[in-house]
Amino acid sequence: MKERLRNSKYAKPFFYIMFFLVMFVVFLYSSFPTEGIKQQVISQITDNTPFQAEIGSASITPPFSLKIKDLTLYRSKDNVLKIESLTVSPSVFSLFSSNNIFPFKAKLNGGEIKGTLSVNKSGSGLDEIKASVKHVNIDNIPAFMTGSEEAPVLKGALDGNLEIDFAPKALGEFHFTVDGLEVDNLMVKGIKLPALRGLESVFSGNIEGRITNVEELNLKGDGIDLQISGTAPLIWELTKGGVIDLGYRLEITGGEYAKYKGMLTPYLAQQRDGSLGGKIIGTVSNPKFEKGSVKRF
Numbered sequence: 001m002k003e004r005l006r007n008s009k010y011a012k013p014f015f016y017i018m019f020f021l022v023m024f025v026v027f028l029y030s031s032f033p034t035e036g037i038k039q040q041v042i043s044q045i046t047d048n049t050p051f052q053a054e055i056g057s058a059s060i061t062p063p064f065s066l067k068i069k070d071l072t073l074y075r076s077k078d079n080v081l082k083i084e085s086l087t088v089s090p091s092v093f094s095l096f097s098s099n100n101i102f103p104f105k106a107k108l109n110g111g112e113i114k115g116t117l118s119v120n121k122s123g124s125g126l127d128e129i130k131a132s133v134k135h136v137n138i139d140n141i142p143a144f145m146t147g148s149e150e151a152p153v154l155k156g157a158l159d160g161n162l163e164i165d166f167a168p169k170a171l172g173e174f175h176f177t178v179d180g181l182e183v184d185n186l187m188v189k190g191i192k193l194p195a196l197r198g199l200e201s202v203f204s205g206n207i208e209g210r211i212t213n214v215e216e217l218n219l220k221g222d223g224i225d226l227q228i229s230g231t232a233p234l235i236w237e238l239t240k241g242g243v244i245d246l247g248y249r250l251e252i253t254g255g256e257y258a259k260y261k262g263m264l265t266p267y268l269a270q271q272r273d274g275s276l277g278g279k280i281i282g283t284v285s286n287p288k289f290e291k292g293s294v295k296r297f
Contacts, residue, residue: 111136
């Protein structure tokens with residue numbers, strides 16, 4: 001076959017074309033304005049989020065995927081989130097739909113987030129996001145997202161998924177778990193609870209319009225069981241404040257937490273099963289604990 005190709009009258013034109021295509025691709029990737037891409041990405045982040053950003057490097061990889069390395073998001077000098085790599089690729093299915101579809105993959109905090117973003121071709125913004133999270137360490141994420149140094153300190157590995165359709169209004173659902181959850185700096189009525197370790201945790205619900213419906217937020221460990229449900233602002237708008245209306249049920253059965261039950265009883269409603277309950281109302285920036293019976297549990 002190779003011999004026939006060499007002797008063919010089309011051999012020279014074929015090899016010239018192949019040489020031209022190879023050189024064109026090499027030139028395209030070597031001359032692509034990566035510095036301009038870096039600045040454009042940084043500009044989009046700073047213009048549309050409360051974060052500042054720095055990028056280590058940006059490059060185009062076959063077939064026309066944008067790969068960013070060492071993306072650092074800043075709230076302040078001491079409050080940062082580092083993303084080791086972010087790869088975004090256009091989907092061929094975009095050619096046959098009304099949206100630009102971009103599969104993406106990000107590596108951060110020892111884990112990975114991957115999914116797709118759907119952006120309307122009219123330029124009206126994000127239409128849909130689908131994402132799965134695999135073993136992302138959450139140590140610094142709550143403080144980074146809320147921008148508050150008083151936020152509970154969390155540790156553990158996050159797994160789960162979410163799917164949200166933004167057109168014409170936000171509508172979707174999410175389900176997450178945290179492996180080996182630890183919680184510290186947790187305050188109830190001015191009383192700091194001891195650090196909670198080795199917890200089983202589930203966080204699931206749905207999003208409707210500008211509301212997050214928390215169907216299940218459960219923290220369960222040796223001697224303690226905390227359940228929360230209700231409504232809160234959209235997850236990505238927590239930094240803007242917003243009204244919360246959450247009911248909670250706290251059951252303390254023994255161990256190192258037993259002494260705190262007597263301290264908390266005067267401030268929380270005693271349920272028929274012996275657990276303590278109440279509401280968290282007000283705003284994200286100024287939550288208030290209200291004593292009362294909660295019928296959600």
